[in-house]
Amino acid sequence: MTRDYSQFLPPSGSGKLPTRERSSLEKLGWKPFFSQQTSIDTAVDTQPVRVVEVHRTGLHALGEGFDDVIPPRPDATVGDWLLYDQQHPSNSKVLERSSVFERRAPGSDRKRQLIAANVDTVFIVSSCNKDFNIARLERYVALAFEAEVTPVILLTKADLCDDPNLYADEASAISNRVLVEVLNALGEEPIAKLAPWCKPRQTVAFLGSSGVGKSTLVNALFMDGVADTAAIREEDSKGRHTTTRRQLHFTSDGCAVLDTPGMRELQLTDVEAGIADVFADMVALAGQCRFADCKHDTEPGCAIQSALERGDIDSVRLARWTKLTAEERFNSSSLAERKSAEKSFQKMINTVQQKTRKRKK
Numbered sequence: 001m002t003r004d005y006s007q008f009l010p011p012s013g014s015g016k017l018p019t020r021e022r023s024s025l026e027k028l029g030w031k032p033f034f035s036q037q038t039s040i041d042t043a044v045d046t047q048p049v050r051v052v053e054v055h056r057t058g059l060h061a062l063g064e065g066f067d068d069v070i071p072p073r074p075d076a077t078v079g080d081w082l083l084y085d086q087q088h089p090s091n092s093k094v095l096e097r098s099s100v101f102e103r104r105a106p107g108s109d110r111k112r113q114l115i116a117a118n119v120d121t122v123f124i125v126s127s128c129n130k131d132f133n134i135a136r137l138e139r140y141v142a143l144a145f146e147a148e149v150t151p152v153i154l155l156t157k158a159d160l161c162d163d164p165n166l167y168a169d170e171a172s173a174i175s176n177r178v179l180v181e182v183l184n185a186l187g188e189e190p191i192a193k194l195a196p197w198c199k200p201r202q203t204v205a206f207l208g209s210s211g212v213g214k215s216t217l218v219n220a221l222f223m224d225g226v227a228d229t230a231a232i233r234e235e236d237s238k239g240r241h242t243t244t245r246r247q248l249h250f251t252s253d254g255c256a257v258l259d260t261p262g263m264r265e266l267q268l269t270d271v272e273a274g275i276a277d278v279f280a281d282m283v284a285l286a287g288q289c290r291f292a293d294c295k296h297d298t299e300p301g302c303a304i305q306s307a308l309e310r311g312d313i314d315s316v317r318l319a320r321w322t323k324l325t326a327e328e329r330f331n332s333s334s335l336a337e338r339k340s341a342e343k344s345f346q347k348m349i350n351t352v353q354q355k356t357r358k359r360k361k
Contacts (some may be wrong), residue, residue, distance in 0.1 A: 004094065004123055007199040009224040010107065014067065016234075022200065022254055023064070023200075024063075024064045024065075025048060025063065025064055026200070026201055026254060027200075027254040027257045028050045028062055028063070028250065028256065029050065029079075029118065029201055029202070029203050029254070030050075030081070031201055032047065032099075033082050033098050034095050035335075037096055038083065038348060041172060042083055043092075045085055045087070046083035046084055046085045046092065046093070047063055047064065047066065047084055047086075048064075048081055048083060048084075048095075049062060049063035049066055049070070049081070049082050049084045050062055050063065050079070050080070050081050050082075050248070051076055051077065051078055051079065051080045051081075051082065051248075052194070052236045052247065052248040053078065053245060053246070053247050053248070053346065054072075054076075054077060054078055054245065054246060055069070055072070055245070056072070057069070057072065057125055058070055058071055058072050059071070059072055059073070059076055059084065060178065061084065061214055063084070066084075066214070069095070070082075070084060070089060070092070071089045073092075073094075075094055075114075076094050076114075076248040077100075077114035077116060077117050077202060077246075078116050078117070078248060079116045079117040079118045079119060079205075079248065079257060079258065080095070080097065080117045080118065081094075081095040081118065082093055082094055082095065083095065085186070097117045097118050098118050098120075099117065099118060099119050099120070099124075099147040099148060099149045099226075100116070100117045100118075101114075101115035101116045101117075101143055101144075101149075101205075101207075102114050102269070102270075102275065103115060103143070103266055103267055103269065104114055104267035104268070104269040104331045105251070110272075111359040112269060114358055115128075115246070115260070116205050116258055116260070118203055119147070119203050119204070119205045119206045119258065120149065120150065120197070120202045120204065121149065121150045121151075121152060121202065121203075121205070122140070122143075122144045122147075122149050122150070122151050122152070122202050122204070122206075122207055123152050123153075123154050123194070123197075123204060123205065123206045123207070123217070124137060124140040124141065124151055124152070124153045124154065124204045124207055124208060125142070125153075125154045125206055125207065125208035125212045125213060125214050125215060125217065125301070126153065126154070126155055126157060126171070126208055126209075126212055127155065127156045127157040127160070127168075127211070127212045128155055128156070128157050128158050128160060128161040128164045128167045128182075128347055129157055129160050129161060129349065131209060131211065131212055132167055132170075133154075134170055134171070135318075135320050136266065136326075137153060137171060137174060138174055138278050138308055138320060139266045139268060139324070140207055140208070140266065140322065141153075141174055141175060141178055141274075141278050142268060142271050142274035142275045142277070142278045142324070143266070143268065143271060143274060144274070144275055145177075145271075145273070145274035145277040145278060145284045146270070146272075146274030146275075147274075150176050150197070150337070151177075152178070152179050152180075152181060152197065153171045153178055153179070153181070154176075154181050154183060154217065155167050155168060155171060155180065155182045155183070156183065156184070156185045156212055156213040156216075156217070157185075157212075157213065158182050158183070158184065159184065161164055164182050165182075166211065167182075168180050168182050168296065174240065174278060175277070177277070180276075181193050181194075185213040185216040185217050185220060186216065186220070187220070188220070188223075188332060189220075190217050190220035190221060191220060191221060191223075191230075194217075197211075198221060198251065198254060198255045199253075199255060199352050200253050200254035201255075201258040202255050202256070203255075203257075204255065204256070204257055204258065205257075205258035205260065206218060206257075206258065206259055206260060211260070212259065214259060215259055216260045218249065219253075220251065221251065221257055222251065222257075226282070245261065246258060246260045246261070247259055248258070249309070250342070266330045267327065267331055268324065268327065268331065269328065269331035269332050270328075270331075270332050271328055272325075272328060272329075272332070275309055275328055279317075279321040279324075280322045281313070282313070282317075284302065285303045285304045285307055285313070286304060287300050287303075288303035289301060289303045289304065290302070296318075296322070304318065
């Protein structure tokens with residue numbers, strides 16, 4: 001069927017275009033990408049709602065004239081859009097995502113954990129103190145590249161160090177595709193520096209460890225205390241968990257802002273392309289090795305070892321790339337094996353059920 005996109009287009013006519021009042025759904029981040037997944041038929045029994053918080057007992061969702069906690073489901077996360085069926089909640093459908101962040105869940109069961117969905121820009125927050133960790137930043141950037149989300153590194157607490165430019169230079173060296181901003185989380189500076197990304201119908205997320213100023217930055221954007229904050233421990237610059245759950249907040253002009261708890265562990269899975277983007281120089285060199293399965297150790301004709309001997313690449317960065325690619329490969333293969341086992345088990349269950357139904361007939 002032919003869809004009507006008129007509500008997403010500026011009014012026609014000459015002269016200055018009048019400003020159209022955005023709908024309640026648009027203020028929640030509704031875009032043509034999501035409307036294309038709906039139809040007149042689905043609109044009869046369902047309505048679009050967006051997940052703004054995830055609780056163990058349910059999902060807090062908002063929509064047009066809708067603000068309620070709906071039944072939990074493992075395939076939905078903060079930022080998701082659902083076509084919610086109030087009469088039959090189990091029939092509700094999670095719309096295709098424009099982007100998704102996920103990681104391997106902490107622990108030994110190797111499950112995948114959804115972090116957030118439908119994010120346009122991710123602010124990777126670190127502070128200019130002992131918290132600064134280039135390897136951790138590379139992980140976050142790889143996660144953003146894999147999700148095809150714009151990453152921006154924000155360096156806070158610049159007043160606590162002698163030369164914040166040293167931190168900025170190191171962060172900028174991660175990738176020429178990542179902007180780095182040094183700012184004071186307190187005051188009006190975040191509003192001015194983050195304005196290019198915090199626009200109507202955009203969703204931005206703050207990721208980083210505890211105590212780096214994520215919640216303080218969220219509060220700065222709203223000029224209000226929408227998120228709890230706390231001071232770091234002076235002896236080791238460690239932060240306290242003031243944000244206990246992922247939660248979407250909405251500015252008055254319709255920008256969705258996601259505050260997240262600090263993540264002590266960010267195990268990557270299924271982000272091979274994202275890692276390759278972060279370490280594009282290493283990947284290019286690996287393509288010049290004599291053997292396609294080169295381990296870049298003692299094999300003859302290894303382009304990476306040759307570059308290392310010439311001093312063209314940094315041995316520490318090479319070690320980080322090797323570790324990250326090995327970790328991603330291990331986590332991804334483990335998940336694939338788990339999926340295969342679960343699929344086989346479900347197939348067996350279906351076969352048993354079919355045989356049971358035949359016997360009853």
